[in-house]
Amino acid sequence: MDRGRRNMLVLPILLAAGTARAGSSAPRGAGAAEPLRVGMSTALSGPAQGLGAGMKAGVEAYFELVNAAGGIHGRRLELIALDDQYEPSKTGPNVRRLIDEDRVLAIVGNVGTPTAVVTVPIVNEKKVPLFGAFTGAGVLRKTPPDRYVFNVRSSYADETAEMIRGLLVDRKLDPEDIAFFTQDDSYGDAGYNGAVKALQSHGFKAAEKLAHGRYARNTLDVEDGLAKVLDPRYHPKAVIMVGTYKPCAKFIKLARKCGLRALFANVSFVGSADLLKELGGAANGVVITQVVPHWSGKLPVLEQYRESGLAPNFVSLEGFIVGRAYVEVLRASGPEPTPERFVETAESGTPFDLGLGEPRALSPAVHGFGTSVWPTRIQAGTFRPFSHWNEVPAP
């Protein structure tokens, strides 16, 4: 009797302690029934909505795949995606809300560099990983890397460097044959600076003197930039473009109309499918470097992607790969993952199989999975991967 009463007294206390503990840690994924929540702030409306939607679809598709297979250690994955319209002023509040209110384990697959610029300080402050953002900007690729920032894709610098290499080495162009059309913000700067660095590494010191047209973000006012590129002092044979698909498409169409015969090379961020759609008949020969391989390839992740039933494109494929990379690290973080444990696991040197060939390992010094850039060209309304830039027909 006495004993029984004591147990009855102890039980509520244990329960209270248990709920208190669960209450504090559950949103970060403690309870068995509690889903593992992951956040995303991306452009679900506005000029860049194709990118945001694509990334979201890719990540969700892979999460569905995992959930269908019983989740991670029995727990479901849940993606909470908020719209920031590709406006940095909206990204900050979104990310804070995801971390503070939804208590997500990580911010996964955000779209954009300007948005990333505001996101990185927040995740560093909140100690929540920013994983696989859809941007190749340098702000996410510091040396040494930020503890809470992880990249899946290669950087814009990697992409533009690949372009420079292809143009100078494969196609034997002079550096003076190259012009730039970039968005007048940090995204454009990232691509441009990467290219300048690559040019310098190829021995061309006066890269700043090359033709460089710019446009304002979220506008289609490309004329002024085009005027710069078309200045009779320059004779560009190739234009390296760092922008979004709409202005880029307008630029390409207008440039062609103005008689510019040049190779247009876009970085992956442009959004290949949208660009293709926007260009229509003018798309042939436009090059887009990709940070993911073409979905038609033989790699295991591509097979998974094809089985997922998504309309294949590079953005959703990147989202899919980001989803897989995140899940691999999360799974290795044990049944009760926390942001901190996630980072520790990621940096542990364990190789993670992204289904892209050799498993890749991270370390405190290396926070990026991808180093590869896959160039593609638009041919008859489709993307054709190529390995040698001579494969691209002269414009």
Next chain:
Amino acid sequence: MNDKPKSIEDNLVSLSIAAGVLFVVLLLAMLAVQQALGSSVRQLESSTLPALSSLSGQRHAVARLFQRQVQVLATRTQSELEAYRDRSAIDGELERSRTLLGEALGGLAREGAREQVGALEAPTRALLARDQALFESVRLRHGFQETLDQQSGSVQAELQKLIQETRAVSGKAHLEYVLALRRIARSPSPLEVKKLVFGGERIQREATEQVVAAVLHLGQLVGKIALAQNDDELNSIAANELNQNLERSRSHLRALLAALDAKDPIRSRAEQMQKQFESVAAGIADAQNPQSLIGLRRNTLRESKKAAELRAELLDAVREFSDGVEQVELIVSQETQRASSAAQFTRWAVRIGMFAVFAVAVWIGIVSVRRMRDSVRALHVQNRELESLSRELQGMNEGLEGLVAQRSAELVKRERSMRLVLDTMDEALIMCDLEGRVIGESSKAALTWFGTPGREALVWDYILPPEQKLIDQFRLGYAQLVEDVLPFEVSIECLPRRFERGEHIYALGFRQVFEEGTFRSILVAARDVTSQVAAEARERDAHEQHLLLANLLKDKAGFRAFVRDGEGLLADLRTQPDRDVTLRALHTLKGNTAVYGMESVARLCHSLEERLAEAGDCLTTSELEELSGLWRARIHRIEETVTTDAAIELGEADYAEMVHSIRQRKDHDQLMNIVEAWKWVATSALLQRLSRQMRRVAERVDKPIEVTVEHHRLRVMPGSLDAFWGSLVHVVRNALDHGIEPAAERVARGKPERGRIVLRTKPLPTGGFVVELEDDGRGIDFDALGRVALRKGLPAKARKDLILAMFHDGVTTREEASELSGRGVGLAAVASTCKAAGGSIDVESTSGKGTCFRFTFSGQPFRIREGSTSGFPARRSRQSLRAARS
């Protein structure tokens, strides 16, 4: 007598009065001090201290107000400011402390204190009102500033957009221009060149550049407006630079529009841009619009200025408030000063007062001590006087003999000159030193009586006959006297006071002789008292004779019986009986003679008993002769009075009875009986005699008794019980000596003071009669009797054994014999005579209740005297006697 110091009592009384007065003074002083101190302390407690504390509360509140103002002024936004809106704590503190201050100062007698507190209220209110105004001003300023910041931000954004739009608008022209350049570069033609140089593209481009430059400058101006420090600067910016810039921007925009083709789709965008610019310009510079940047900044500056003014006013108010507080503080501190100096004064007054009281106390103490000392001295003097007086009195009281002895001693000392005196004295005066040696000249009488003393002869050898016992007694007594340890009178008692030497009897007297206060010698005075002793003996003889005669006359028959008994006893003794019989006879003789006043014989019997008890043998012939001689001598004197040929004694009652019987013509036989009875002995007389004896004995032992005689008119045969009746005296003595307790003891035991004794003769229905002697004394101590019986080797188990033992010779519970009883002989004698008369003895005794001796003579004839109708002797007669206490 007047000069004599006062008595101790008087001094004590005056001392206690002084002490009492002092105490009262002290008490009053303390009360006064307490009152005085209390009022100043109360004032300090109730008014000044609270006032000081509330003043500090006021200052504290104002300090908090200031701190709050600093914080308020340091804020940058309204939301920051809101945190400081609530001022109620400070208000409350101010209000509270002011109320307290009012209460505290209200208690002060000082005029104007309350008014001063009232005067504080206005500056306080002003202070608070200004603070509130300042707060509001700051709030407004923040509001303006915030709006300004917001506006300026949006203006900047608008301007940025405007620049972008300008660039976009000019972008097309730029492109056209570049394309024209390209064409010229490819194939130059004069028309192309002309168009390039004078064409709208170039104007557009330039206008664009200027618009951009103007808008950029406008942005700068917006920054300047936001930072303008005063109205002058603001007015200057507004009137000069801003106006100039706006005008220039407008003209550039107009130029740009003019440069655009009316059909150009971009023109509408440019017009839109122009409108946008106007709205921005209005947002910046519209003097009528308070929400314009200029208006906002102006308001902000105004509020800043107002705040500064308010702050200055506030400082004034604070100053005023501080002045008020200082005034109040001044009052309070004056009051504090006053209260504490009052307390200080009281303290000093207390010290001085205490000192004065102390001094008075010391003075009184000294005076009292002196007076007491005088009194004690006077007492000493009185004591000494008294001592000397008492010594004188003692000396006087020592009496004539002392004086004589003293004088004699003096005479001895002055030997020759006093010789004559000594010779004339009829006392032998012998001076002896402390060793007992005869020193100096002895009186003539001494020389005559005791001869000339030998050289260094000891006084006892000199004067005493050569009887060693006597000499030893003298020597030892003298030694005791010399030791001077016991009182003189006691020591003297141990010395022989009388001795016989030759034919003479001398009496001795002793005097201590002091020389210069030291006991040096003893004067022994001897007087020849031979003739005096003889006279005394004669006197005693005469007294005895007188007593005997008196007894004889009182009860002739009894006396005859007494003489007969005595003769019989002496005859018994002459037969040389064994020791027991001798003792019994002696004891009975002693008892009888003592009862009849023949003291000399009784004394001799007692001394003979003593000797026999010591020696344990029988009487010698000479002793017997001495006893017989004395008895004979005593009896002889009254022999002529005692006729042995006894007549028949007839009492008045008997006689009256006889006459009465004859008159009634009673029967001859009856008359014969009466007459015959006359010869029989009436036990009433016997018992009365016994009761008389008893009363006498009781008188001697000082025990009051009440004797009751119950004779039942019994007469017994004459001569048959004479010996028994004679020995019955032992039982009587025994009863008085052992049975009846002293009066005090009786009272303590709850008994009547007088012992009760019943003497009774009573015929037995079975024939014969009993003689009973009953007392209500302490009863027989059977335990002690048992112990004695065992010691004597007698059976002592049953009560009967003990009673038998009691009547055995030599059995007594007394440790020491007295003249009365105690030798254990008396009861044995009674038992013997009772048995001889054919009687038996029975004793009933209850411890603490009494004893009854019953002698039963069952075979003895007796007669009852007839005729009591005549009213003659009652069957019972009661006589009581109260033993007089001496």
